[in-house]
Amino acid sequence: xxxxxxxxxxxxxxxIACAGAEGTVFRxxxxxxxxxxxxxxxxxxxxxxxxxxxxxxxxxxxxxQEVVPINWDTKxxxxxxxxxxxxWSGLTIDVxxxxxxxxxxxxxxxxxxxxxxxxxxxxxxxxxSGKRVGVQLGTSADILLSDGGDAAxxxxxxxxxxxxxxxxxxxxxxxxGAIDALAIDIGVAxxxxxxxxxxxxxxxxxxxxxxxxxxxxxxxxxxxxQVEDAFMQLVEDGxxxxxxxxxxxxxxxxxxxx
Amino acid sequence: xxxxxxxxxxxxxDGKEVLHDISLTVxxxxxxxxxxxxxxxxxxLLRCATLLETMDGGxxxxxxxSAVRDEGGRAVYASNAELHQLRSCFGLxxxxxxxxxxxxxxxxxxxxxxxxxxxxKAEVYATARDLLSRMGLSDREDAYPYxxxxxxxxxxxxxxxxxxxxxxxxxxxxxxxxxxxxxGEILKVIRGLAAEHMTMVxxxxxxxxxxxxxxxxxxxxxxxxxEQGNPTDIINNPTHExxxxxxxxxx
Amino acid sequence: xxxxAMIVKMSEGLGRTCAIFFLTLLxxxxxxxxxxxxxMSKNRVVSAITSACISILRGTPLMLxxxxxxxxxxxxxxxxxxxxxxLLAIIIAFSLNYAAYxxxxxxxxxxxxxxxxxxxxxxxxYSKGQTxxxxxxxxxxxRILPSVTNEVITLVKDTSMAFxxxxxxxxxxxxxxxxxxxxxxPFVIAxxxxxxxxxxxxxxxxxxxxxxxxxx
Numbered sequence: 001x002x003x004x005x006x007x008x009x010x011x012x013x014x015x016i017a018c019a020g021a022e023g024t025v026f027r028x029x030x031x032x033x034x035x036x037x038x039x040x041x042x043x044x045x046x047x048x049x050x051x052x053x054x055x056x057x058x059x060x061x062x063x064x065q066e067v068v069p070i071n072w073d074t075k076x077x078x079x080x081x082x083x084x085x086x087x088w089s090g091l092t093i094d095v096x097x098x099x100x101x102x103x104x105x106x107x108x109x110x111x112x113x114x115x116x117x118x119x120x121x122x123x124x125x126x127x128x129s130g131k132r133v134g135v136q137l138g139t140s141a142d143i144l145l146s147d148g149g150d151a152a153x154x155x156x157x158x159x160x161x162x163x164x165x166x167x168x169x170x171x172x173x174x175x176x177g178a179i180d181a182l183a184i185d186i187g188v189a190x191x192x193x194x195x196x197x198x199x200x201x202x203x204x205x206x207x208x209x210x211x212x213x214x215x216x217x218x219x220x221x222x223x224x225x226q227v228e229d230a231f232m233q234l235v236e237d238g239x240x241x242x243x244x245x246x247x248x249x250x251x252x253x254x255x256x257x258x
Numbered sequence: 259x260x261x262x263x264x265x266x267x268x269x270x271x272d273g274k275e276v277l278h279d280i281s282l283t284v285x286x287x288x289x290x291x292x293x294x295x296x297x298x299x300x301x302x303l304l305r306c307a308t309l310l311e312t313m314d315g316g317x318x319x320x321x322x323x324s325a326v327r328d329e330g331g332r333a334v335y336a337s338n339a340e341l342h343q344l345r346s347c348f349g350l351x352x353x354x355x356x357x358x359x360x361x362x363x364x365x366x367x368x369x370x371x372x373x374x375x376x377x378x379k380a381e382v383y384a385t386a387r388d389l390l391s392r393m394g395l396s397d398r399e400d401a402y403p404y405x406x407x408x409x410x411x412x413x414x415x416x417x418x419x420x421x422x423x424x425x426x427x428x429x430x431x432x433x434x435x436x437x438x439x440x441x442g443e444i445l446k447v448i449r450g451l452a453a454e455h456m457t458m459v460x461x462x463x464x465x466x467x468x469x470x471x472x473x474x475x476x477x478x479x480x481x482x483x484x485e486q487g488n489p490t491d492i493i494n495n496p497t498h499e500x501x502x503x504x505x506x507x508x509x
Numbered sequence: 510x511x512x513x514a515m516i517v518k519m520s521e522g523l524g525r526t527c528a529i530f531f532l533t534l535l536x537x538x539x540x541x542x543x544x545x546x547x548x549m550s551k552n553r554v555v556s557a558i559t560s561a562c563i564s565i566l567r568g569t570p571l572m573l574x575x576x577x578x579x580x581x582x583x584x585x586x587x588x589x590x591x592x593x594x595x596l597l598a599i600i601i602a603f604s605l606n607y608a609a610y611x612x613x614x615x616x617x618x619x620x621x622x623x624x625x626x627x628x629x630x631x632x633x634x635y636s637k638g639q640t641x642x643x644x645x646x647x648x649x650x651x652r653i654l655p656s657v658t659n660e661v662i663t664l665v666k667d668t669s670m671a672f673x674x675x676x677x678x679x680x681x682x683x684x685x686x687x688x689x690x691x692x693x694x695p696f697v698i699a700x701x702x703x704x705x706x707x708x709x710x711x712x713x714x715x716x717x718x719x720x721x722x723x724x725x
Contacts, residue, residue, distance in 0.1 A: 032685040039689035040682070042510045044518040069685065071675040074576065078675065081583045081592035168688045195691055310628055345634045356629035360647050360724050369643070370633040404725040422633065 024063045028054045029084035032069035033166050036191045036247040037090035049187075049247040050088050053107075053231070056239055060230040073138055076101075079217060086216045086227075090185065092140035093213035094150075102224045106211035107231065107240075108187075109253040112141050112151070114203040115189045116181040117174060125207055129157040131180035134170040137163040141183040144208050151208045155183075167192070174200075183207070187249050194248050211255070232256075259286050259321070261347070261426045261457050262307065266328060267316035269302055276302050277313070278481045284426065287455040291468035291489070294478035295504055300461045303478070304430050307459070308350045309341060320347040321425065346375065349419030353431040355411045357403040363390070363414050364399040367421045375422065382421070389417040393447060409440035416447055426457035433464060445471075465508045469493040477501045510690050518686060519698055522679035529599055529668045529678060530706075534661065536604035541611025548616055559612075566609035571602070575673045578602040595676045607664060614656045618649035651721040658714040665706050669699075 030038035032046060041047035046067040058065040068084040075087050079101075092110055093103045114133070116122045122131065135142045142163060145155030155161055162179055164170035171192055173179050182189070186206065193200050216224045234240050235256045244251050251257070262284040269277040276299045284290050292300045305311035307318065309325065313333045318326035325344045326333050335341065357366050367386040371377045390396050393413040403411055412432060419427055429448065433441035445467050451458065452471050462468050468475055469489045476486040477498070485498045496502045510518075547559040566574065579598040582588035591598040622645055630640040669680035679702060683695035 033688035035689050040518070040685040041689065042514065044510075044514065044521075069675055069677060069681075071673055074580070074673070074675075077576075077580050077584075078592075081580060081589060083592055083675075166684070166688055168691060171691070172693075192691075308632055310631065342634060345632065350632045352625060352629065354625055356623075356625035358626065358629070358644055360651070370635070373639065373643075374634040402724045418633070 024061075025066050026054075026058050026061075026063040026086075027066045027068050027084040028086055028088045029068050029070040029075060029078060030087075030089040031072040031075075033168075034072075034090050034188070036187060036249065038088075049243055049249060050090060052243055052247075053234065053240070054088055056234050056243075057227055057230040060233055061226055076215075079215065082217075085220065085223065086214050088214045090187065090212055091215055092143075092210045093215065094210050095140060095143050096215050100218060102216040102218055102221045104214040104216070104224055104228055104231075105256075106213045107254075107256055108212040108249075109255050110140065110210040110212045111186040111206035111253065112144060112208040112210060113184055113186050113189045113206050114181050115174075115184050115192065115200060116203065117177075118199050118201070120180050122181055122203060125154070125203060125205055128154075128181060128203075130159045132160045132162055132178075133158045133181045133183050134162045134164055134173055134179040135183045136167045136170060137165060139167075139185070140210050141185065141208075144210070145183055154207050171196075185210075186253060190248060190250055260284065260319075261286055261288075261321060262459070263317075263319040263322075264303075264307060265317045267303065267306055267318070268314045268331075268333075269299075269306055269311065270314050276481050277306070280316075280478075280481075280483060282307075282476070282483075284457060284459060286425075286457055288474060289452050289456075289458045289460070289472045290474045290476065291472040292459065292461045292476045292478060293463070293465065293468055293493075293504075294476075294484075298478040299481040300478045301430055304350075304428055304459065304461050308348060308428055309345065310350075320344045346422060347425045348428060349422055349424040349426075350428045350430065351412070351416050351419055351432050353434050355403075355408075355415045355435070357411055357415055357418070359403050362400050362402060363395065363406070366403070366414060367418045370418070371421050371423075385423075386417070386421055389420055390414075392450070393417050407440065408436045409443045412436065412444050413447060416444075416451075426459070427451070429458065429460040429462070431461050431463065433462070465493055465505065477504070479504070510686065512694065515686055515690075515695055516698055519679050519683050519695065519702065522677055522682040523702060525596070525671075525676065525678040526668045526680070526702075526706075528596065529603060529671055530665060532596075532600045533603040533607055533664060536600065537607035537611055540604060540608035542615050544608050544612035545615035545619065548612055549619065563609045563612055566606050567613070571606050571667060571670050572673045574606055575599065575602045575670060578605075579674050595671075595674050599671050599674060599676055603664075603667070607660065610660055611657070614653050614660070615649065617656075618653035619645065621652060622648060651724075654714065654718050654721065658711070661710055661714065662707050665710060666703055 030046060030051060032038060032040055036048055037050045038046065038048040046069065051067060055065050070078050070084065078084065079087055093106060096103055114122065114125065114128055122128055135145065143149050144151040145161055146152065149155065164173070167184060167188060170182055174182055189202050214227065241251055241254060241257055244254055260283055264280060264282045267277055267280040268275065280303055292303065294300050302311060306313045312335065313326060315328060315331045315333050316326065317324065317328045323344060324336060325341060326335050361369065364386055367389065368382045371382045372379055387399065390399055393416065395410060395413060398406065398410065406414065433444050436444065441464065445464065448460065449471055472489045474486065475489040475492040477484050477492060479500050485492060485496065485501045492501065493505065496505055544559060544563065547555050548563065550556045578601050579591050583592050626644055627640060630644045635644065668678055671678045672681040680699050683699040686695040687693060
C-alpha cells in the first residue's frame with residue numbers, strides 16, 4: 001500500500017515537472033464568435049487573424065499557445081480571475097481603464113461603420129437619423145452609441161438602437177428588413193459584405209474610429225512588453241499585413257504598417 | 259386486571275375545553291362502547307387514549323404502567339422509549355382504514371410486526387395468513403388496497419391491528435365510512451372478537467350493535483360522560499334528558 | 510464546414526451537456542429533499558432561513574447565480590478553484606437552483622399526504638424516520654413524478670446557460686459555428702439534440718410512472 005502511494009506520488013511529481021519543462025503556456029482569451037478576428041474554423045479549431053498572429057508571437061517567444069474561448073460579457077472578470085493571460089480578440093482598447101489593466105499598443109484601427117442594404121436610402125451618416133439600427137450587445141459600437149459613449153449623440157439620432165446577442169442574428173434581421181442598418185466594426189462589416197455580396201455596403205465615412213489592442217492584467221506589464229516586441233518583428237517581416245490580407249481585413253486599418 | 263385506566267382527562271383546543279374530567283377504566287375482556295352526538299368529544303377521548311393527541315391534564319395507564327401522570331392538574335408524559343413500549347399494548351382501527359396504499363394486503367399486516375416488534379418472519383406470515391382467513395380474505399393477500407371494497411379494506415386494517423398482538427383494540431367509528439350494506443361484515447368481525455373476549459373500546463353510531471356487543475356503554479355529550487352503565491339500561495331505558503333526546507333520533 | 514463536421518463538433522460538447530445534466534440531477538434531487546425537510550422544520554429559524562434561500566434561488570436568474578458562484582468567492586476571498594474548475598462551479602450553481610425548485614415540489618407532495626397515514630404508522634409504533642422513509646416518501650415520489658418530469662425537461666434546455674461561464678457545452682459550440690459560418694444550421698442541430706435528449710427523458714419518466722402505477 002505504502003509502495004503504491006509512493007509510486008503515485010513520484011508519478012505526480014514527474015508529471016508536474018514535465019509540465020513545467022514544457023515552458024510558458026500563453027492563454028489567449030477570445031470571443032469565439034467574432035470572425036474574422038477569432039472564430040471556429042472549418043476544421044473545428046479556433047482560428048482568425050488574432051488567433052494566428054498570437055500563434056506567430058508564441059512561436060517567436062517559444063511559448064505554447066492555448067486558446068481560451070470566453071464569455072465576452074464577463075471578459076474582464078475572467079481576466080482578473082486568471083482564466084487566461086490576455087484578451088486578444090478584436091478588443092477596443094479605448095473602453096478599457098488603463099489604470100486597472102496593462103494595455104498593449106494599438107495594432108489596428110477599428111473604424112465603426114454603418115452597414116446597410118441597397119434600397120435603404122442611406123448614403124451618408126445623416127441619413128441614418130430616425131432609422132432602426134442594430135448592434136451586438138457589448139461591442140464597441142454599442143458602447144460608443146449608448147449614453148455616455150463618444151458617439152452617443154449620433155446614437156440618439158437613430159429611431160431606435162436595437163441590441164442583439166450577436167451580429168449573426170443582427171445581420172439576419174437586416175436581411176429580413178426588420179432593421180435598416182447595422183453599426184459595426186469595419187473588419188466584421190467587410191467579412192459580411194464579402195460573404196453576402198453586392199446588396200450590402202458600408203457608408204463611406206466611419207462614425208467613429210477606435211483602436212484594437214491586447215489587454216493584460218495590471219501586473220503583467222513584462223508579459224505585455226514581450227508580446228509587443230514579438231509583434232513588432234511580425235510587422236517588420238510582413239506577416240502582419242499578409243495575414244490581414246488572408247483574413248480579408250482592410251489593410252488601410254493596419255496602423256503599425258503606416 | 260385493568261388494561262386501560264384514564265383518570266380526570268382534560269383536553270382543550272384553542273382555549274375551548276372539549277374533554278372535562280373524563281375517567282374511564284377498561285378491564286381485561288371487557289367491551290366498552292362510547293356513543294354520543296358528533297362533537298361530544300368521544301373521538302378526542304379515543305385519540306388521547308391512543309396517544310395521537312396529548313391531553314392537558316389527567317393520567318393514563320396501560321396494564322398498570324403509567325403513560326401519562328397528573329402533576330398538579332397538568333399531564334406529564336412518560337419518555338418516548340416508554341411510550342413506544344406502551345404503544346404495543348393497543349391497536350387502533352380508524353374510520354378511514356388508513357391502509358398503506360403502496361403495500362399489498364399481506365405487507366400492510368406483516369411489516370410492523372417484523373420491523374417494529376422484530377418478530378420472526380415465518381411466524382408473522384403465519385399469523386397474518388391466519389388472520390386473513392378469519393377475515394375471509396385469504397385469496398386477497400397480494401391485492402393492493404385500492405382493489406378492495408371498503409368493507410374488505412376495513413377487515414384488513416383490523417387484521418393489521420391484531421397482527422401486533424395487542425392487549426386491547428380501539429375502534430373509531432369503524433363503519434361510518436362504509437356503505438350501509440357493508441357495515442354488517444365489519445360488525446360481524448367485531449362480534450367474533452368479542453366472543454373471543456378481546457378487550458375493546460368502540461366509538462360507534464350503531465346503537466343496536468353497541469347494545470348487543472358491549473358489556474358497558476358510555477354516553478358522552480359536551481365533553482362529559484352524561485350517563486354510563488349496562489347497555490340494555492342505557493339504550494333501552496335512558497334516564498338522562500340528553501340521552502333520551504339523542505337516542506330518539508335513532509328510533 | 511459540412512453538416513457532418515458541424516454535428517461531430519457539436520457532439521463533442523454533448524458530453525459536457527450530459528455531464529451537467531446528470532450531475533445536477535444526482536445532487537439536486539437528494540439536496541432538494543433535505544431542503545424541503547428544513548423548510549418544513551418546526552425550528553422557526555431553520556425554516557425561515559431555508560425559505561429565504563429558496564426564494565432567492567427561485568427569484569433570480571440562473572445566469573446570475575452561475576456568475577455569483579464562479580466569481581463571487583474570487584472577488585470576495587480571492588478563491589480561484591471555482592474559476593478554474595468551471596464544471597464544478599456550474600454543478601454547484603445548477604444543483605442549488607434545481608434543489609430549490611425540487612424542494613418546493615417535495616414540500617407540496619409531502620404536505621398533500623393525508624394525516625391518517627402518519628397516524629396509522631404512529632399507532633403501529635413506526636419511528637418518525639421509518640414513517641417517512643417507508644410510508645410517506647414512496648407515496649410522495651409517485652405524486653410528484655409529473656412535476657419532477659417538467660423540471661427535468663427544463664434542465665435539459667437550461668444546460669445551455671453554462672455558456673455564461675464560457676463552458677464549451679453543445680450549444681456554445683453551436684453558437685460559435687453559427688457565427689463563423691454565418692449559418693443557422695447549428696441551431697437546427699442543437700434543437701434536434703435537445704429534442705432527442707428530452708424524448709429520452711420523457712420515455713424514461715413515463716417508464717417510472719408506469720412502474721409506480723401498481724397502486725393508487
